[in-house]
Amino acid sequence: MNKNNLLSQLTITTSSAESIIQPNWGAKYGITLAVKRDDLLHPVISGNKWRKLKHALTPAIAAKTQHIISFGGGFSNHLHALGYCCHQLNIQFTAIIRGDYSHNPSPMLQDLICWKTNILYVDRKTYQQRGEPDYLKRLLQLYPDALIIPEGGSQQQALQGVEEIIQELQVQYDYILAPVASGGTLAGLIKGATQNVKHHSCQILGIGVLKGEGYLEQLVRDLLVEDDNNKNWQINHNYHFGGYAKSNHELKEFCDDFYQQTEIKIEPVYSGKLFFALRDLINNGYFPQNSRILALHTGGLQGAR
Missing domain, CATH: 3.40.50.1100 (Rossmann fold)
Structure with a gap:
């Protein structure tokens, strides 16, 4: 396959829609929950x-x-x-x-x-x-x-691609959530929101998928360099389940239940921890009433194979 043709083919698929989901949690708080379906960008190179x-x-x-x-x-x-x-x-x-x-x-x-x-x-x-x-x-x-x-x-070139997620958003959100492992995705979301007037007030919340309090924050800051003027971001470290690629029966059962409710496949390494954290935070009143929340499905199901 010609190299340029391959890139053109993949570039066509690099815009994904925001899908409203209605699992059996969150509705009583008046929260609107959407998922950016980057898992659908490509069957292999997703998210x-x-x-x-x-x-x-x-x-x-x-x-x-x-x-x-x-x-x-x-x-x-x-x-x-x-x-x-x-x-x-x-x-x-x-x-x-x-x-x-x-x-x-x-x-x-x-x-x-x-x-x-x-x-x-x-x-x-x-x-x-x-x-x-x-x-x-x-x-x-x-x-x-x-x-x-x-x-x-995760490097400077990565931020440019992740920023495009913010540019594609159709509506404004109060919170955007994404899993964090090497820092590039969160840094790109922060930079994209900072530079976009429509979304600069949005809170960017990372869910750490490994043990790395302080370490993950530093990875993000190192990538942002002089652009770390936006303080509307943080990383929650309560949902790593013991470390990278660590999980338990509760998390695996949640992944199965989430698929049954939404028909969205997730896995216990990245996306499963993200949505588990989201459910727990909603049920514990972390988000204000009537918040508009976007969860970024970063794709990749290797952890479920």
């Missing part, structure tokens, strides 16, 4: 993964990049989306994976193997160096001329 990758891949294609490197866990939606893109674009892809899944590859990793990805399993100590200049320099010595995309695709 914030494509939002964060599109402005990184476009210049990479123009520069005739032959090799891309990135990082993630064994159920990474980011690596799955990027691996698919690289396979379709005929770009060599190296995925550096936290932990050794070589004897029991996850469905996501099985897809990467089918897409001819070069997979490197590393221990947690090595993986922790993924953002350190010396480690990145060593990677580039091993793979000259490769393009390194950070974990989760």
